[in-house]
Amino acid sequence: MIRSALLLLFIIVSFNVHAQQSYQISGLRLEFCTPYMFRVSEKNAVNEPWMVTRYNWDSVEVKIIEEDKQVSLQTSALKVVIHKPSLNIDVYSVDGRLLSAENSSCHKQLQPDEHFFGFGERMDFLDQRGKKVALNVGRGTGTPHAVGAYNVLAANYSPVPFFMSTKGYGIFLHTSYASSWDMGSTKADEYSFSAAEGPLDYYFIYGPRFNAILEQYTSLTGRSPLLPEFAFGLHAGTYSGGTWGYEQSTSVAYVLELARRFREMGIPVDILFLDSTWRLFGKNGGKGATSFEWRETFHNPKGMFDSLYAMHFNMVGLHIRPRLDNGNRFRLLDSAAALGYTYPEKDNPGEFVNFFDTTAVNWWWAHAAIKVAGIGAKFFKTDEGSAFGALANESNKTGPSGPEAQRLHNIFPVAYAKAAYEKFAAYNHLRGINQTREGYAGIQRFPFIFAGDWPSEWQYFEPVIKAGLNIGLSGVGYWAHCMGGFEHPADPELYIRWCQFGMLSPVAMVFGMDHPGYKEPWHYGKEALDNFKKYDELRYSLLPYLYSNAYEMYRTGTPLMRALVLEYQDDPNVYNITDQYLLGSSIMVCPVTQKGAVTRVVYLPAGKWIDYWTGEIYEGRRYVNALSPLDKLPIYIKAGSIIPTQQVQQYVGQLKKEKITLDIYPSADGHYNLYTDDGKSMGYQQGEYALTEITCDTNGKIHIAAPVGKYRSSVKTFTLKIHTAKPVIQPNWQYDEQTKCLYINDIPADKESTIEIN
Structure with missing residues (x-):
């Protein structure tokens, strides 16, 4: 320049x-x-x-x-x-x-x-x-x-x-x-x-x-829009019983059995997506292109979608690639190329949908995507956006070339994700989601990013955490990764540690290509299964907290997963910490990334910090040696935090949200805005939400304001769970000596309340 x-x-x-x-x-x-x-x-x-x-x-x-x-x-x-x-x-x-x-x-x-x-x-x-x-x-x-x-x-x-x-x-x-x-x-x-x-x-x-x-x-x-509330629950991906080389093993039966097993085992989950092998590999691009035809092993895919929704999966999606292909029934590639809706390549009309062209996008939706959206698919995993103007992972083709392709290479994934995100949102009359591996500046508007196909090896665990920290510092707040890694069967210990991290990531996603395990939690032993369920339930209890922080991200751009330097930029001790982070404003998560470790060193920044598991209070700006047996992920709560939680449910919407517990850590002055809305519509962008301001101070005064906003929340009462040494007990208050928590029940949520604790 x-x-x-x-x-x-x-x-x-x-x-x-x-x-x-x-x-x-x-x-x-x-x-x-x-x-x-x-x-x-x-x-x-x-x-x-x-x-x-x-x-x-x-x-x-x-x-x-x-x-x-x-x-x-x-x-x-x-x-x-x-x-x-x-x-x-x-x-x-x-x-x-x-x-x-x-x-x-x-x-x-x-x-x-x-x-x-x-x-x-x-x-x-x-x-x-x-x-x-x-x-x-x-x-x-x-x-x-x-x-x-x-x-x-x-x-x-x-x-x-x-x-x-x-x-x-x-x-x-x-x-x-x-x-x-x-x-x-x-x-x-x-x-x-x-x-x-x-x-x-x-x-x-x-x-x-x-x-x-x-x-x-x-x-x-641009800012990240709010995802549907259920998208903060667990996402499960599947190769439908047949990854690469096993495609003939795929079936509707495998998908339905997987879904039933989650439900029968009481493992909360909300979203399911079918990766590559649901689709028929076409005549021209093979597995590197999308024909929008089902593999012949999938009988009655509409019935599959209907059954999954009957099991209360809130969304089911499909993996696609940006190239079109001809299949046995549809000649989508020929049709699009003849109409000029593919991006030209050297000496041929090209195979990539021209997602930069609104007319091409409209045709793609009306003649290709609708073939699966019309029977129940509600989002896409828009994979291989990097293949535009470069060598694809699943093909020896390089696609468009030349100066103009190089100018568009980096923003093609953004245009690709935008098309799928906006078309599905309009068609479903529901907030959209879109899962993509590739992105660039602006991709946060069409969430979410996942970290890519990293093998199930200890050496990739900490770098994946680093990827999440860096993308958050770059304006992208919705981010996921394949719990336990993507390729190879995982060491059960690695699977346990990675899932602990995954459940406390911005988006929780379990998915793998290892045949026949596929990172499904019951394949890694009882200890791994118990761990998976424990931290999955922890995530579902934290959904009100995650959702309120997501609204803050929509309003200000502050990510859900925060490198410590984001909050403590004047403290050089945090500049190279790549295995700790804040999840939202209050919870510090410290994954264990070394095989066999039962302790790890944790840095506590300025302020006071409370061990989530023991209640012990620490002064900040110091290092501590945290005990971390295999079932325990070190977690610390910032003093003064107010963390809303709810009863665990098997899927979002199973239980009406009428009671919220407020975990209050009154070792410092605290402030929190509880956010609620209908969880699905775009009404929040026109003020259809409610904010409840909650404050606490070190003198024991807790104030809950009446909710403000156009939305009438279903929340009727709050339970205060105050982490404190034993106070003077009032009638109807309860104190748990073991957990050192004071419980105050049935605080009305629709009007102002003030509680003073001596």
């Missing part, structure tokens, strides 16, 4: 104040979106719709001062200095603190104590200071390792060209091309970034807190 010489055409007088936001400079434009965020772009930069969703901003008051050697642009939050004649841009906070200084275009000074976080779903590092980062959608190339996986250093399923600096700012490189980032690897005092092609175009975002940076970044690229 080459910056043209700057000619400051917009300076008329030496000092002025403008209620405007865009400044035309010879070959360059500087545009203030808000007092905290501005865009730097060359004149040929475009306002595309895939990554960025907002280009129109309210006017920003800017003070302009021109001097001999520099021009200053100052808002209420920032001072931007353009040096003459070098044209380098320096950025200061309004109080004069240097945020970013530039040596030359997109080569910026690296401050001694500066660290960088983000860049999408990366499995290599958390803090990228001193590293080189290459961003281009794909899982990496090269010969697979002996255990069947590609290099975690090259994994790039969902890159995002965005980072946040501990100096209090973030940069989003607004490009769809492959990009390169040198974060101090070549020069210890400089970092740089560039795109393979295209004009200079980036946004500078000032926080200074990471949460504020993410809030602005997601106001630019």
Whole structure:
């Protein structure tokens, strides 16, 4: 990217104040979106719709001062200095603190104590200071390792060209091309970034807190919508009895028996999806394309869907690929190509649906997707989005090629997911879900991402956790992974530890391709089955907490799974912690990632922390050695937390939500907003919800406000479960000596209440 010489055409007088936001400079434009965020772009930069969703901003008051050697642009939050004649841009906070200084275009000074976080779903590092980062959608190339996986250093399923600096700012490189980032690897005092092609175009975002940076970044690229409430329950995937090489073993009977077994064993689950082998492999693309015809071993698939819904599975979905194919009954590829709805390839009309074209998307839905949506499929797993303009996993084809394909390669997964997400939501008259392995900037609008096909080996467990932390720091909050790993039968101990983590991930998903086990919990022994059910039930009890935090994510962009640096960016101790995280605002989860370990070291940040299992209280900014026998995942609760829980159910909607328990940890002042809505419709976007504000303080005063909002919640009463040393007991209060918890029942949920505990 080459910056043209700057000619400051917009300076008329030496000092002025403008209620405007865009400044035309010879070959360059500087545009203030808000007092905290501005865009730097060359004149040929475009306002595309895939990554960025907002280009129109309210006017920003800017003070302009021109001097001999520099021009200053100052808002209420920032001072931007353009040096003459070098044209380098320096950025200061309004109080004069240097945020970013530039040596030359997109080569910026690296401050001694500066660290960088983000860049999408990366499995290599958390803090990228001193590293080189290459961003281009794909899982990496090269010969697979002996255990069947590609290099975690090259994994790039969902890159995002965005980072946040501990100096209090973030940069989003607004490009769809492959990009390169040198974060101090070549020069210890400089970092740089560039795109393979295209004009200079980036946004500078000032926080200074990471949460504020993410809030602005997601106001630019879009926020995650609320999933249906049942999507916070367990997702189970299946190869229907036959993975690759065993396709003839697939059947409707296998799927129904799997569903019945979950129900008969009392294992809560809400969503089921059928992976690749439900479909007939076509004439042209084989298993790398979708014919939308059922494999001949599937008899009466509509009856299968009807039976699954009769067993109260809330959604059932299917795996697809973006290439179309001809089958035995339908010639979808020929039809789409003849109409110009496939993306052209060299010397042929192509096989990929042109998801960039609304007309092509409408045809795809009406003539292809509807063949399965019309009999009961309610979402897709939109797999292999990375194959557009690159080598596919399941094919030796590379698809479209050339400069335009390279420009579209990274945003194709976004367009692909968007089509499926929006079409199903409209057809089902229900909030949509979409499962995808690949993504890019903006994919958070069409959730959710899962971590890809990593083998069931201990060496991949911690890198998968790291992927979840990094994608959350990049604006994508709904994220999942295959519990126990994807390929290979899992060591039962690994399966247990991975499932503990999986049940306390943003989206809980169990799925594997190992034949004949498929990561189904009863194949790993009684201890593994008991563990699976224990943590699954824990998740279902926490659904009100997860759902309220998901609403906060919709409102502000703060992810469900939070690397500790997101909340404690001034504490260098957390910069490289990749095996602990906050789930929502209050619960710190500490997975055990070493085989045979029955203890692990945990870092407790500032504040007080309570051991979830024992109730022991710890002062923060210290390390503790946590006992972690195989059935115990170390969990710590932030003091002052208020955590809403509910009765465990086998699926969301089984029980009417009339009673909520509030777990209160009053070792510090606390505040929580309990969010409720109908769980399914888009009404929440028009205010159809209720918020109940709950506070507690260290003096023992608990206040529950009357609910506010248009929605009339089904919740009738609260039970207060207060984690405290034995207080003075009032009539109708109960104290459990063993758990050190005070219970106060039947607090009305529809009006204001205040309780004082001595």
